[in-house]
Amino acid sequence: MSDPVRWGILGAGQIAKKFAAALKQLADARLVAVGSQSPERAESFGQEFDAPKRYASYAELANDPQIDVVYVATRHPGHNRNALLALGAGKAVLCEKPFALNASQAREVIEFARGKKLFLMEAMWTRFFPLMVKLREMLREKVIGEARMLIADFGFRAEFDPASRLFNPADGGGALLDVGVYPVSLASMIFGAPAKITSLARLGQTGVDEESAVLLQHAGGELAMLGCALRTNMPQEAVILGRSGQIRIHSPWWRPHSMTLTIDQDQKRAERKKRLRFNLPFARPISLSIIARVGSENTLELPYEGNGYGYEAAEVMRCLRAGKVESSVMPLDESLSIMQTLDAIRAPWGLRYPGDSRE
Ligand SMILES: NC(=O)c1ccc[n+]([C@@H]2O[C@H](COP(=O)([O-])OP(=O)(O)OC[C@H]3O[C@@H](n4cnc5c(N)ncnc54)[C@H](OP(=O)(O)O)[C@@H]3O)[C@@H](O)[C@H]2O)c1
Structure with a gap:
């Protein structure tokens, strides 16, 4: 084509x-x-x-x-x-x-x-944003060591309006399906499907979730602490914590443009302890280059073009031209698994939509 x-x-x-x-x-x-x-x-x-x-x-x-x-x-x-x-x-x-x-x-x-x-x-x-492409590369290369935890949210304040799709159960209203899907999808991208799911929510006047907190535990024990809201502003940041550092995707992480990579201070602390233990005059001095490397913070700016929606369209066109029926970046089994997670998150809240009865 x-x-x-x-x-x-x-x-x-x-x-x-x-x-x-x-x-x-x-x-x-x-x-x-x-x-x-x-x-x-x-x-x-x-x-x-x-x-x-x-x-x-x-x-x-x-x-x-x-x-x-x-x-x-x-x-x-x-x-x-x-x-x-x-x-x-x-x-x-x-x-x-x-x-x-x-x-x-x-x-x-x-x-x-x-x-x-x-x-x-x-x-x-x-x-499909450039920053997410880079993030996946950094995680593959274990730049922060093994990724163990994720803290991410997507919460914003909308004025209560029962006529808006956000608050209407018939439209699948509530924060979870509208914005909570983003951190759930991020957790899935980083750790795969969750093995355990716990959640709490506050349902509003129309019966949909207005604020919620979600804990996921993934197959390797990795934890995701997620939140979403449509009546409360949240930081809209995502932090991935690894064994030797962390990556903070700056707000709004779901339309990402910059992230800060921090390599842990542990090595630096270990060197300091060594100096204390052996009493400074006898300890080998830490070289400045080591101090600069450990405990370092680097912010990466990865701006996006236009309003950011072109990247997903480009992926579709790339796949079509290559004769593919599925994207490897957003595979269908994963979209299904994300929907299963969303179902399991809202089940204990008793939140069912009129459209659910078509099951
Ligand atoms: N990727 C993103 O950044 C992003 C951002 C916002 C929303 N979304 C998603 O996009 C979808 C649409 O959101 P939106 O904000 O664009 O919604 P919207 O403007 O309120 O509605 C989208 C379209 O849905 C149809 N529609 C409206 N009310 C309907 C009703 N009562 N019954 C049946 N169909 C109705 C209308 O289509 P007609 O023109 O044919 O009447 C309307 O133009 C949602 O699923 C949302 O999660 C994604």
Whole structure:
């Protein structure tokens, strides 16, 4: 495929606009069509982002033969249904996070895509930023030794509005599915699937989680301490703690641009103890270069281009051109496992969505 990849956007809401703006910056991408339940929204979206075709139904968009890949940008409960529609029409699909409302719906879409040998990927955009590429490389190289713990959150303050999708159970509202999925996905990227899951939440007036704390223990005993909120601002930092150092991804870590690598002071302390124990005049002096190396702090700036949504789109196009049906950066088994974790996190809260009954 050497021609531009032809995109269709399904749903003309907030995130769809950001994604369409990002596509414009990619030379090998072309936005061909948008589909909205509202003809007016389809028309104005098409005008704003130069999409020549504007459909007033998702089915028409899915069946357009001039589209290679459909970006599903509807609210959480629509992801499963809309992804199935596009896959059913033979299209590759990039589906917004959370990948589905629950694991059962995620599994259905994955099995369908695999059965049809069609590309499918969760739009967990954070994974594709330059900083995340570098982070994975640093973890592979054990720059901080073996990674043992993660502290990460995604919490922000929204004014209470029962009409907003964030607070509406029918829209899969609550912090967990909207923003909690980010730290859960980060823990999964670093440590794999959790073996044990513990969580506490405060549910608000509409019955959805407004603040929560999550503890995950992974197969090798690694711990992830995660938090999310939609009524409370949180630091929005992520810290990965290793045996010999730590990496702090600065706020907002989920749209990352810089991180600080700190190598532990242990070696420095050990040298100091040695000096004390042997009484300074007889101890071998610590060389300045050692002091500079241990206990060092380095901040890496890794800026991103545009609004940051172009990286996930580029990954989709790279996969399509390579004939792949899955991304190795955001594999489908992992998207399923993340949905299973989200299900297990909210189960003890008694939080069920109307859409869960479709299981
Ligand atoms: N990756 C990110 O950074 C990011 C950021 C924000 C959101 N998201 C995800 O993107 C998805 C959409 O979020 P958003 O903020 O863009 O939402 P939104 O603007 O409120 O809605 C998105 C679209 O969903 C459809 N929709 C709206 N209300 C609906 C309803 N009551 N029933 C059925 N469909 C309805 C509409 O499509 P029509 O135009 O067809 O009517 C709407 O344009 C969510 O799953 C969210 O988690 C991702």
